[in-house]
Amino acid sequence: ALLVVRQHRRIPEEQADDELAASHPQSAALARARAPPAAMRLRSRTERLLAELQPPALREGAALGDGAGSELEAAPEHAKQTCYSFNRAYCPPLNLSVQTSAQIAQTFSYCQQFARLEDHTPLGFCGRRLPRRNPCWRERGATSCLPHFFMLGEMKCGTTSLYQLLDRHPHVVPPLTKEPRFLMPARYRTTTLSRYAINFKPVISRVDSVTFDASPVYLRSPLARDWIKRWLPHAKLIALVRDPVQRAYSHWKMGTEWLSSKCTRREEVEQLRPWQAHLAFGAMMERGLLQHHFRACARELGQASVAVPRGLALIELPHRPAAAGGNDSAVFDGELGRCILSKDPSLAIKFRSELAGQAPRHKVDSLRAVERLVMRCSESMLTPESALAKGLAYSKELRAWAELFPRSQLLVIHTDDLASSAQRIMNATFSFLGLTPVDVGTQSRFCVHGKAGVMDVLQEDDNEIDIRGQTPHTGDEPPNPKAYRRLHVGPCGEDEAGMLKTSSGALHHKIDAELQQRLRALFKPSNEDLYAFLGRDLGW
Numbered sequence: 001a002l003l004v005v006r007q008h009r010r011i012p013e014e015q016a017d018d019e020l021a022a023s024h025p026q027s028a029a030l031a032r033a034r035a036p037p038a039a040m041r042l043r044s045r046t047e048r049l050l051a052e053l054q055p056p057a058l059r060e061g062a063a064l065g066d067g068a069g070s071e072l073e074a075a076p077e078h079a080k081q082t083c084y085s086f087n088r089a090y091c092p093p094l095n096l097s098v099q100t101s102a103q104i105a106q107t108f109s110y111c112q113q114f115a116r117l118e119d120h121t122p123l124g125f126c127g128r129r130l131p132r133r134n135p136c137w138r139e140r141g142a143t144s145c146l147p148h149f150f151m152l153g154e155m156k157c158g159t160t161s162l163y164q165l166l167d168r169h170p171h172v173v174p175p176l177t178k179e180p181r182f183l184m185p186a187r188y189r190t191t192t193l194s195r196y197a198i199n200f201k202p203v204i205s206r207v208d209s210v211t212f213d214a215s216p217v218y219l220r221s222p223l224a225r226d227w228i229k230r231w232l233p234h235a236k237l238i239a240l241v242r243d244p245v246q247r248a249y250s251h252w253k254m255g256t257e258w259l260s261s262k263c264t265r266r267e268e269v270e271q272l273r274p275w276q277a278h279l280a281f282g283a284m285m286e287r288g289l290l291q292h293h294f295r296a297c298a299r300e301l302g303q304a305s306v307a308v309p310r311g312l313a314l315i316e317l318p319h320r321p322a323a324a325g326g327n328d329s330a331v332f333d334g335e336l337g338r339c340i341l342s343k344d345p346s347l348a349i350k351f352r353s354e355l356a357g358q359a360p361r362h363k364v365d366s367l368r369a370v371e372r373l374v375m376r377c378s379e380s381m382l383t384p385e386s387a388l389a390k391g392l393a394y395s396k397e398l399r400a401w402a403e404l405f406p407r408s409q410l411l412v413i414h415t416d417d418l419a420s421s422a423q424r425i426m427n428a429t430f431s432f433l434g435l436t437p438v439d440v441g442t443q444s445r446f447c448v449h450g451k452a453g454v455m456d457v458l459q460e461d462d463n464e465i466d467i468r469g470q471t472p473h474t475g476d477e478p479p480n481p482k483a484y485r486r487l488h489v490g491p492c493g494e495d496e497a498g499m500l501k502t503s504s505g506a507l508h509h510k511i512d513a514e515l516q517q518r519l520r521a522l523f524k525p526s527n528e529d530l531y532a533f534l535g536r537d538l539g540w
């Protein structure tokens, strides 16, 4: 799940200037002047883009997040806005990534105050919808666009590949950031529509083209569902689904890569060393399975108050022999213990000391310390249950989208089909989007490589991230150097020894047979529900 930008096929500056000049003379003059004093004072290219997009009256009053000078006005009591504006008056485009936490809190509170009013009152967008396939509006002299379609996820299901293949179409203009994640609550509360719209600026001058948002976390976001239903009810929605066992492995692999690339200080490496075996895929999945059974039993028995083990808890700590005061088999005497035992007897027995709360204190304490490190460096990807939860939720989430949107607006792609018949899948995808199919070439598997995870680079200021990695940035300012160094898209890498080619030509990670059986049993009911929803057995 990575934040990506593509820059090739950028709108030539002059062309963009022409369009802007026609609509907004002052911003075009700004762009042509290259470095006029006002632009020099702006902190980032993001803010320059914002300044270009905003009408002069607002621009002059906008605070720029430069510490002492950033005056932010609270919305007055009587503030009212009867339509949804790209230029929300009381949320100046402050650059959150350079604000102090106190400033961010203030931005949040003022913006929220106004957004609450807006949530209840607006009837529609303030501007005039332009006659284009892609949703764009003219508002107070400026044009802003939003996505024609959304790639909802699921993460680790080939969203990068689909993004790259869509990019082959001359009438698809990728967003500046692959994963703006605007419709996740934490981000939504602290940003504005105008900031979100920056991502779609390249489509402004491409009147015959469409753009999209590829945040692979939207599939599970009720906010995304409700917002898109309310504001872009005709948007097309694309979801990718992948064998949940393979997806879980990919999820774990990414977490492991992030952990080793980010926890590099000597003391961190030393602290992690004794726990390596516990962080292996099998150990993580066993823990995730047992946590899942624990949670399911607590739910089935109506024991809402019981503390379900989370994170790295349940780590098969050594049993205390009964003679030393432990009586860990008693854990299965109670209702909850019996239920867990019935779900998976050998796993339950393996972890009985911890289930009984009899793990030695010092072990538990050192586990807690290492857990903090693991979560920070893996950006919480190495969370056993989360690797399983996403694959378990495909059908539930898709059904929730299908309740709000007609099925004709929802396209579900099986990742393995992309491997075996990319052109056929892309032909169908382009037709679904209302575009004429084009040749997408022979490569269909792409991955993001890099040192960082999304949380490091997903700053308000990071629209400049360039997935080409090696290619020098062509603008007059370097892209975000931190992210630029870290991310690029390329082939996924084929671990010959660790992968199998299926009869359809897809590559699958080899997974221990016994673990695989356990995981397959876990996913069976939700997979069947997915097949029923799709009207197609995916053979997982």
Ligand SMILES: Nc1ncnc2c1ncn2[C@@H]1O[C@H](COP(=O)(O)OS(=O)(=O)O)[C@@H](OP(=O)(O)O)[C@H]1O
Residues within 6 Å of the ligand: 001, 002, 154, 155, 156, 157, 158, 159, 160, 161, 216, 246, 249, 250, 251, 253, 415, 416, 418, 419, 420, 444, 445, 446, 447, 448, 492, 506, 507, 509
């Ligand atoms: N065409 C095709 N066929 C089969 N598998 C494919 C394909 N495209 C991408 N992939 C696999 O999808 C994984 C990457 O998914 P994402 O790009 O969605 O990842 S991310 O969420 O953006 O990080 C990554 O999985 P792993 O290699 O298992 O990690 C890719 O190999």
